Amino acid sequence: MRARLTFLxxxxxxxxxxxxxxxxxxxxxxxxVEAGNGFSIRSTGSGKATLYVIGPGQVLKQDVQLGELTxxxxxxxxxxxxxxxxxxxxxxxxxxxxDVIPASKPADLSFLAKPSRLPVGMHNAITGVAYVFxxxxxLITTPTPVSFELSSPSGAVExxxxxxxxxxxSTAMDSTAQQGVDKFVARIDQVSSVRVVGQVPGDPCxxxxxxxxxxxxxxxxxDPVRDCNGNSVPDGTIVTFTETYNGAQxxxxxxxxxxxxxxxxxxxxxxxxxxxxxxVLGNQIRWAK
Amino acid sequence: xxxxxxxxxLLAVATVVLVAxxxxxxxxxxxxxxxxxxxxxxxxxxxxxxxxxxxxxRAQAWQKAYASLANKxxxxxxxxxxxxxxxxxxxxxxxxxxxxxxxxLHASANEEEIELKLHWATVVGSSVSTRDLHxxxxxxxxxxxxxxxxxxxxxxxxxxxxxxRWDVIYGRAGSDWGTQDVEAPHVRIVDMHPVERAEGLxxxxxxxxxxxxxxxxxxxxxLLSKNQTPIGTEGSFDKISHLLLPKQVTPFLIKFPNVxxxxxxxxxxxxxxxxxxxxxxxxxxxxxxQLHPAPGATMTGELVNQSGQIxxxxxxxxxxxxxxxxxxxxxxxxxxxxxxxxxxxxxEIHIPEDLARSVSSQRTVIATYSSGGS
Numbered sequence: 001m002r003a004r005l006t007f008l009x010x011x012x013x014x015x016x017x018x019x020x021x022x023x024x025x026x027x028x029x030x031x032x033v034e035a036g037n038g039f040s041i042r043s044t045g046s047g048k049a050t051l052y053v054i055g056p057g058q059v060l061k062q063d064v065q066l067g068e069l070t071x072x073x074x075x076x077x078x079x080x081x082x083x084x085x086x087x088x089x090x091x092x093x094x095x096x097x098x099d100v101i102p103a104s105k106p107a108d109l110s111f112l113a114k115p116s117r118l119p120v121g122m123h124n125a126i127t128g129v130a131y132v133f134x135x136x137x138x139l140i141t142t143p144t145p146v147s148f149e150l151s152s153p154s155g156a157v158e159x160x161x162x163x164x165x166x167x168x169x170s171t172a173m174d175s176t177a178q179q180g181v182d183k184f185v186a187r188i189d190q191v192s193s194v195r196v197v198g199q200v201p202g203d204p205c206x207x208x209x210x211x212x213x214x215x216x217x218x219x220x221x222x223d224p225v226r227d228c229n230g231n232s233v234p235d236g237t238i239v240t241f242t243e244t245y246n247g248a249q250x251x252x253x254x255x256x257x258x259x260x261x262x263x264x265x266x267x268x269x270x271x272x273x274x275x276x277x278x279x280v281l282g283n284q285i286r287w288a289k
Numbered sequence: 290x291x292x293x294x295x296x297x298x299l300l301a302v303a304t305v306v307l308v309a310x311x312x313x314x315x316x317x318x319x320x321x322x323x324x325x326x327x328x329x330x331x332x333x334x335x336x337x338x339x340x341x342x343x344x345x346x347r348a349q350a351w352q353k354a355y356a357s358l359a360n361k362x363x364x365x366x367x368x369x370x371x372x373x374x375x376x377x378x379x380x381x382x383x384x385x386x387x388x389x390x391x392x393x394l395h396a397s398a399n400e401e402e403i404e405l406k407l408h409w410a411t412v413v414g415s416s417v418s419t420r421d422l423h424x425x426x427x428x429x430x431x432x433x434x435x436x437x438x439x440x441x442x443x444x445x446x447x448x449x450x451x452x453x454r455w456d457v458i459y460g461r462a463g464s465d466w467g468t469q470d471v472e473a474p475h476v477r478i479v480d481m482h483p484v485e486r487a488e489g490l491x492x493x494x495x496x497x498x499x500x501x502x503x504x505x506x507x508x509x510x511x512l513l514s515k516n517q518t519p520i521g522t523e524g525s526f527d528k529i530s531h532l533l534l535p536k537q538v539t540p541f542l543i544k545f546p547n548v549x550x551x552x553x554x555x556x557x558x559x560x561x562x563x564x565x566x567x568x569x570x571x572x573x574x575x576x577x578x579q580l581h582p583a584p585g586a587t588m589t590g591e592l593v594n595q596s597g598q599i600x601x602x603x604x605x606x607x608x609x610x611x612x613x614x615x616x617x618x619x620x621x622x623x624x625x626x627x628x629x630x631x632x633x634x635x636x637e638i639h640i641p642e643d644l645a646r647s648v649s650s651q652r653t654v655i656a657t658y659s660s661g662g663s
Contacts (some may be wrong), residue, residue: 116470116471117472117502118475200500201501203499234535235453236452236455236503236534236535237501238534238535238537239536247579247580248577248578248579249575249578249579249590250574250575250576250590251575251578251652251653252572252573252574252595253534253537253572253655255453255569255572257451257452257453263574265574266576277536278498278536279479279538280536
């Protein structure tokens with residue numbers, strides 16, 4: 001009697017389960033899908049249902065036949081993130097989830113290089129940060145070696161290889177001693193991004209002027225103005241000439257032209273002339289006829 | 290009728306009555322401004338004659354002012370007007386006479402010397418000019434002789450101008466993130482010094498453009514109390530030369546009225562810079578600069594425009610240092626006449642009496658504005 005009852009209950013349960021599967025199904029999902037790759041979702045049961053795949057900025061909807069494999073072609077899902085899958089049948093709803101991860105192959109680099117202009121000879125003053133993206137602009141968070149190259153017009157190249165962390169790789173480099181436009185490149189395999197860094201002369205160094213008569217006036221002329229690395233200070237840089245005589249002072253701010261600055265000032269016997277540029281002082285001359 | 294309607298009706302009636310009174314019995318000054326008749330008194334004394342002249346200049350009644358002069362045969366009316374308002378566009382061109390003061394200097398039976406101090410209201414504040422008038426008796430009237438300063442003549446010449454000019458092209462607004470744009474100029478505060486004054490706290494300092502491109506600069510300061518809460522933020526406004534060429538230094542002065550230094554825990558300075566299209570021209574020489582000690586401490590000198598371009602407005606900023614080279618004061622003056630090529634124009638900057646004794650040296654920066662150019 002007891003065995004009969006057990007057999008009857010088991011049979012009823014199996015029948016009910018079959019009935020349930022005949023109406024709605026369960027989902028078999030991939031755990032991880034690489035962005036842009038095709039994937040399949042298997043459901044069990046029989047009948048028709050609607051499958052929803054809901055993720056960041058993207059929703060897929062597809063009518064499915066339960067018990068069959070539902071395939072999504074390559075490129076269906078391209079935004080990395082966590083996706084919710086809902087199978088809505090006539091009587092019940094099943095759900096699950098999976099993750100879309102960035103494609104493994106880098107396809108794009110966002111390269112932030114600062115500054116775009118700086119004086120020569122500065123230590124660790126050029127910084128570069130590269131963010132690694134796949135073809136769908138997903139940040140690739142797996143560690144990836146990024147090569148940074150700073151090349152100067154003289155041909156000298158400074159190279160750092162940095163492994164990205166959480167999608168970003170950064171470096172700091174020295175500006176060279178020679179002025180000019182440097183090329184700053186971040187590269188992963190065939191993917192690269194180029195920035196330019198202008199290296200400009202530093203403060204004038206050894207600022208020196210000479211004084212000579214010019215008619216009733218005196219002509220003050222600087223030697224070619226260079227920084228401490230020998231680079232010519234650019235034209236337009238202000239050079240201040242000052243004449244002090246008998247308690248009175250005359251000043252004139254002259255821009256460099258063709259590498260030198262010149263000014264005409266009154267000729268006074270015993271006058272003192274000085275020259276400066278920014279916070280840099282040059283030589284001083286006492287004029288005696 | 291509601292109270293509101295009653296009030297409106299009363300106001301309308303009162304307005305009509307006041308307009309009628311003003312029309313039938315106008316004030317003398319209103320009549321004068323309307324051109325009906327002069328509000329001036331007779332020129333029976335030298336002071337009255339000069340006061341009348343001052344009133345006519347204030348009313349810009351140039352014809353009447355010119356007609357009242359004793360020496361009008363020596364110059365034309367346009368020359369007289371240009372002598373007052375400038376031969377070339379300048380601060381005075383767009384100003385009006387706010388008030389004037391008269392001070393007798395020397396008097397005799399038929400002649401008198403009178404100082405006429407003219408306070409012009411310009412776009413950058415008050416500008417004061419002084420003329421010493423020789424006033425002579427002509428019958429029962431007194432007439433002033435105008436000390437005309439004739440138009441300075443610039444000798445014919447060719448001045449080659451080959452200074453640098455910088456232009457700026459910025460990146461497009463829709464550029465990708467991370468794409469480079471032109472770098473803002475690098476500027477640095479090279480000196481900063483708070484000074485407690487009767488009117489409040491003043492922050493003085495100097496700003497250097499250490500870059501190789503011109504910069505439009507400004508400086509602001511935030512005062513923080515001892516518990517680091519902000520007291521206030523102020524900017525340098527016009528007490529700075531906003532355009533700095535490469536390696537140029539400007540002083541700045543920031544005022545915090547009614548703030549005491551003892552209330553301040555710290556000061557946060559914010560120098561700001563932006564790229565600006567600029568020219569290295571014109572070059573202005575500061576000649577014969579001299580410090581005059583107290584009392585009446587001043588710094589005087591002359592500006593000489595070395596370029597061929599007329600400078601319409603010049604702003605003289607003086608930085609005063611003590612023996613150790615620390616900034617003790619910053620003062621300025623706008624030049625109200627245009628700077629013509631090679632024609633010296635004097636300037637005079639006043640220094641506070643209490644600080645003048647500690648001033649050991651000075652440096653002058655000139656900011657210029659030319660119509661039709663930067």
